[in-house]
Amino acid sequence: GAVVSQHPSRVICKSGTSVKIECRSLDFQATTMFWYRQFPKQSLMLMATSNEGSKATYEQGVEKDKFLINHASLTLSTLTVTSAHPEDSSFYICSARDFGNTEAFFGQGTRLTVV
Amino acid sequence: AQSVTQLDSQVPVFEEAPVELRCNYSSSVSVYLFWYVQYPNQGLQLLLKYLSGSTLVESINGFEAEFNKSQTSFHLRKPSVHISDTAEYFCAVSASLSYNTDKLIFGTGTRLQVFP
Numbered sequence: 001g002a003v004v005s006q007h008p009s010r011v012i013c014k015s016g017t018s019v020k021i022e023c024r025s026l027d028f029q030a031t032t033m034f035w036y037r038q039f040p041k042q043s044l045m046l047m048a049t050s051n052e053g054s055k056a057t058y059e060q061g062v063e064k065d066k067f068l069i070n071h072a073s074l075t076l077s078t079l080t081v082t083s084a085h086p087e088d089s090s091f092y093i094c095s096a097r098d099f100g101n102t103e104a105f106f107g108q109g110t111r112l113t114v115v
Numbered sequence: 116a117q118s119v120t121q122l123d124s125q126v127p128v129f130e131e132a133p134v135e136l137r138c139n140y141s142s143s144v145s146v147y148l149f150w151y152v153q154y155p156n157q158g159l160q161l162l163l164k165y166l167s168g169s170t171l172v173e174s175i176n177g178f179e180a181e182f183n184k185s186q187t188s189f190h191l192r193k194p195s196v197h198i199s200d201t202a203e204y205f206c207a208v209s210a211s212l213s214y215n216t217d218k219l220i221f222g223t224g225t226r227l228q229v230f231p
Contacts, residue, residue, distance in 0.1 A: 043223045106158040
């Protein structure tokens with residue numbers, strides 16, 4: 001199956017700094033990418049949907065100025081957590097889908113810890 | 116809008132016993148249905164999916180799920196579980212009308228714990 005690579009797998013940062021998470025589709029062109037957040041022992045909550053070359057569509061309650069999403073190419077999307085705080089600590093997962101494909105492929109996830 | 120309900124947050128079972136993980140969905144349009152498995156600190160892996168056609172779908176590792184439109188269910192079953200099946204299982208739904216933009220809506224997950 002298709003491969004989605006997410007980097008880094010773990011990151012620890014100081015409160016107030018920004019962190020960038022990358023999501024790459026390695027063997028297909030991802031016209032649409034999704035970013036999820038998962039709290040411990042909970043389900044995945046969709047944060048935003050991004051289509052290549054256009055602005056991301058954020059879900060209700062997600063701060064677009066805090067969680068910056070860029071989908072500049074068909075193989076790369078980035079999520080930047082700006083001015084991170086301890087409450088932003090979570091597991092972030094991306095998924096990618098190419099046009100006409102019903103299956104979304106998931107990255108390995110990024111464990112963000114803000115101290 | 117679509118929604119997914121997984122009634123069981125945890126399902127403990129002994130090895131080699133059968134198991135059923137329940138999933139019910141709500142939607143006003145036709146849907147695609149999915150089961151994903153998540154191992155600790157990892158992303159999600161697709162286990163099986165229903166798009167159309169036969170209502171019984173199977174995975175390569177012995178799981179199966181049956182789409183029941185009248186009961187709006189997509190329960191996951193396995194006749195004999197292994198220790199290695201211990202993981203979190205998520206049921207998900209997406210509207211089938213828009214391939215490249217429609218998002219997955221996930222249930223809250225069921226923790227399958229297999230004991231020796």
